[in-house]
Structure formats: structure tokens, C-alpha cells
Amino acid sequence: MPARPLIDAWAEALYGDRGFYRQSDGPAAHFATAGQGVPGVGELFASAVIALADRLGATHILDVGAGRGEFLSLLHAARPSLRLTGVDVVARPSRLPAAVAWVRSRGGSAMPALPADAQTLIVAxxxxxxxxxxxxxxxxVTWRDVLADGALGGELAGPEDAWREQWWPVADPAAGDRVEIGLPRDRAYRDLCSRGALAVLAIDYGHLQGDRPAGGTLIGYRGGVTAIPRFDGSTDVTAHVAMDSLGAGELFTQREAFSRLGIQAPAPSLDLARTAPADYLDGLARRTALAAARDPGGLGGFWWALSCPLAGPGTPPR
Ligand SMILES: C[S@@+](CC[C@H](N)C(=O)[O-])C[C@H]1O[C@@H](n2cnc3c(N)ncnc32)[C@H](O)[C@@H]1O
Structure with missing residues (x-):
């Protein structure tokens, strides 16, 4: 029996009936993100996304790939008046605040009907x-499709090969070099942009032309550590995103986003340590969390792909 295309095995491993993301423990059991798992960072991240919503004039945030609603809960705590909707591949998480709406999705590039309107900021x-x-x-000699078992299949052709030539040209490839074809991600991002929302923000780790990783980035996660990616639902399977091919209106790092949105954590005064020690410690903790959120070698190096200029729809990019 011929080996399956890798993309099919990947989709089944994450979103099939026994897929990694359908399991009850959810992504937070396996890795931390800006929205969950790093003390204090989620609250700052929520402030940044709310500041963006305010700047754009959005009153509804729709979180695509919402995990078990961890980030939505932080958004709700920070601004209870904000309309919130989560989308993920599982049924509504039991701990989600009652005011937060929930939509179930099949997963991967498939997206159900979304309650997006001209007041909606979609965040993914x-x-x-x-x-x-x-x-x-x-x-x-040539570029060949990698199959699910690691063997090489047919020669890369059609739109996938055109994408490779345009977005990931390799001047002098060595045998074993890999190219991750971002076309399904581009289409998924553009699909979100076509859903009638005010703006779409996709945040991810990724790379730009001129800085693509020669060996590829496919990797697994399980239980808080990286793992060999397995296509049986036992690990996450992820690869960095070619951010510049998505077609965003503006692309900037999370570090820059926090600065431009005015997210700060000034050093608490030493006087406060005497008069209100708990507030002093809170100030220090917020400062530490901001440093983590802005670390260029970590979360600060994540890319924000915003469908419109940060200054607001209709305003030209800086
Ligand atoms: C890497 S986790 C990130 C979770 C969360 N956004 C966070 O920052 O912690 C990716 C999430 O996207 C979800 N997902 C994947 N494809 C999806 C789709 N088409 N619609 C909705 N959720 C999807 C997965 O089930 C998973 O919960």
C-alpha cells in the first residue's frame, strides 16, 4: 500500500476522531502560549489584544483555536463588557464564563460559519x-513530496511548486533540505479575512523570506517538552509559519506590538515596598511577565499578522 501524503496523516493525527487536539487535557497540558501557562503573561497579552480592539473600534473578539478557553477567560476578566466567542474542535469547555459564546470546528484548515461582523476582531x-x-x-535533483512515513513521493508540482518558487526559493539546495509549503496556511488566513470581520490577527512563530530554515521546522510537543512528531495522535505536530506569504496588511513582532499598543510595566517605587509590599511585589511580577512577553528570543519574537494597519482600518501602514 503506498504511503499516505504527509498532509493527510498530519490532519488525521491532530483532528481525527482520536486526534491530539480532541483529547480531554487540551493544548495547555502540553505547552505554554502567550494566552496560557506563563504566569502574568496571559493578562498582559489580554491587555494588548483589548488595546488593539479599542484602537480598531472592535467590540467583539472571536478567538479561533481557543484551546479550552483560557485566553477568553482572561479577556472576560479584564473587560466583562466585551463580546467574546471561542472556536475550537471540542465541545464548549465547562469552565468557560457563561457570557462567552462557543462554536465547534472540525479543525485544521476547515472553518465553520463564524458569527463575525463589522465589530469583530478575529484573533488566532x-x-x-x-x-x-x-x-x-x-x-x-529535484523537490519531492515528503510522505507520511518519511519516504519521498512524486515531484512537487502545481500551485505548491509555484508557492515554493515564489516564497521559499533555495539558491543552492543540498540533499535533505526541506521546504514547508505555506499555501494551506495562506488560504486559511485569507479565509478568515473573508468572513466579514473588521480585522483578523494571526499570531505565530515563523519566518520571513531570506531567513527560512533550511532543514524545515516540523516538530512535536507532548507534556511540556519537544518530541519527535508522531502521526498517531500522541504528540502535537507543528511547523513554523511563513508569515510574509499570508498577505497581511501589516506584519510586526509581538515585542513591537506591545510597544505600539502602550503595554507597560514601570518599575514599582522602593517606597511602595515599605508602604504596600503586596503591590510592590505585584509590580515586580508584572515587570517580569512583560520582559517574558517581549523577549525577542521567545514570545516577543512571535509575529503579528494583522489584516489592516495597526492604526485602524483605512489608515495607511507606517
Ligand atoms: C497550538 S493550540 C493554541 C491554543 C490557544 N490559541 C493558545 O494560544 O493557547 C492550537 C489550537 O487550535 C485549534 N484548532 C486547530 N484548527 C482549528 C480550526 N479549524 N478551528 C478551530 N480551532 C482549531 C486546536 O484544536 C488547538 O486548540
Whole structure:
């Protein structure tokens, strides 16, 4: 029996009936993101997304790939008046605040009807990296599709090969070099942009042309550590996102986003340590969390792909 295309095995591993993301423990059991798992960072991240919504004039935030609603709960705590909706592949999480709406999705590049309107900011944090994509490998002569068992299949062709030529050209490839074809991610991002929302924000780890990783980035996560990616539902399977091919209106790092949105954590005064020690410690903790959120080698290096200029719809980019 011929080996399956890798993209099919990847989709089944994450979103099939026994897929990794359908399991009860949810993504937070396996890795931390800006929206969950790093003390204090989620609250700052929520402030940044709310500041963006305010700047754009959005009154509804729709979180695509919402996990078990961890980030939505933080948004609700920070601004209870905000309309909130989560979308993920599981039934509504039991701990979600009653005011938050929930939509169930099939997963990957498939997206159900979304309650998006002209007041909606769609946010997708670390979603595109788990939208499966084809991978091609240089065999010494040509680019070939990598199959689910790691063997090489047919020669890369059609729109996938055109995408590779345009977005991931390799001047002098060595045998074993890999290219992760971002076309399904581009289409998924553009699909969100076509749903009638005011703006779409996809946040992810990724790369730009001129800085693509030669060996590819496919990796697994399980239980808080990286793992060999397995296509049996036992690990996450993720690859970095080619951010510049998405077609965003503006692309900037999370570090820059926090600065431009005015998210700050001034050093608490030493006087406060005497008069209100708990507030002093809170101030220090917020400062530490902001440093983590803005770390260029960590969360601060994540890319924000915003469908319109940060200054607001209709305003030209800086
Ligand atoms: C890497 S996790 C990120 C979770 C969360 N956004 C966070 O920042 O912690 C990706 C999430 O996207 C969800 N997902 C993948 N494809 C989806 C789709 N088409 N619609 C809704 N959720 C999807 C997965 O089930 C998973 O919960």
C-alpha cells in the first residue's frame, strides 16, 4: 500500500476522531502560549489584544483555536463588557464564563460559519502552525513530496511548486533540505479575512523570506517538552509559519506590538515596598511577565499578522 501524503496523516493525527487536539487535557497540558501557562503573561497579552480592539473600534473578539478557553477567560476578566466567542474542535469547555459564546470546528484548515461582523476582531494565536501543510525535500535533483512515513513521493508540482518558487526559493539546495509549503496556511488566513470581520490577527512563530530554515521546522510537543512528531495522535505536530506569504496588511513582532499598543510595566517605587509590599511585589511580577512577553528570543519574537494597519482600518501602514 503506498504511503499516505504527509498532509493527510498530519490532519488525521491532530483532528481525527482520536486526534491530539480532541483529547480531554487540551493544548495547555502540553505547552505554554502567550494566552496560557506563563504566569502574568496571559493578562498582559489580554491587555494588548483589548488595546488593539479599542484602537480598531472592535467590540467583539472571536478567538479561533481557543484551546479550552483560557485566553477568553482572561479577556472576560479584564473587560466583562466585551463580546467574546471561542472556536475550537471540542465541545464548549465547562469552565468557560457563561457570557462567552462557543462554536465547534472540525479543525485544521476547515472553518465553520463564524458569527463575525463589522465589530469583530478575529484573533488566532498559534493556530496557523497547526494547520497541516505539504513538505518537500530536495533529493539531489529535484523537490519531492515528503510522505507520511518519511519516504519521498512524486515531484512537487502545481500551485505548491509555484508557492515554493515564489516564497521559499533555495539558491543552492543540498540533499535533505526541506521546504514547508505555506499555501494551506495562506488560504486559511485569507479565509478568515473573508468572513466579514473588521480585522483578523494571526499570531505565530515563523519566518520571513531570506531567513527560512533550511532543514524545515516540523516538530512535536507532548507534556511540556519537544518530541519527535508522531502521526498517531500522541504528540502535537507543528511547523513554523511563513508569515510574509499570508498577505497581511501589516506584519510586526509581538515585542513591537506591545510597544505600539502602550503595554507597560514601570518599575514599582522602593517606597511602595515599605508602604504596600503586596503591590510592590505585584509590580515586580508584572515587570517580569512583560520582559517574558517581549523577549525577542521567545514570545516577543512571535509575529503579528494583522489584516489592516495597526492604526485602524483605512489608515495607511507606517
Ligand atoms: C497550538 S493550540 C493554541 C491554543 C490557544 N490559541 C493558545 O494560544 O493557547 C492550537 C489550537 O487550535 C485549534 N484548532 C486547530 N484548527 C482549528 C480550526 N479549524 N478551528 C478551530 N480551532 C482549531 C486546536 O484544536 C488547538 O486548540
Amino acid at each position: 494565536n498559534e493556530w496557523l502552525d497547526v494547520v497541516p501543510c505539504p513538505i518537500a525535500e530536495w533529493d539531489g
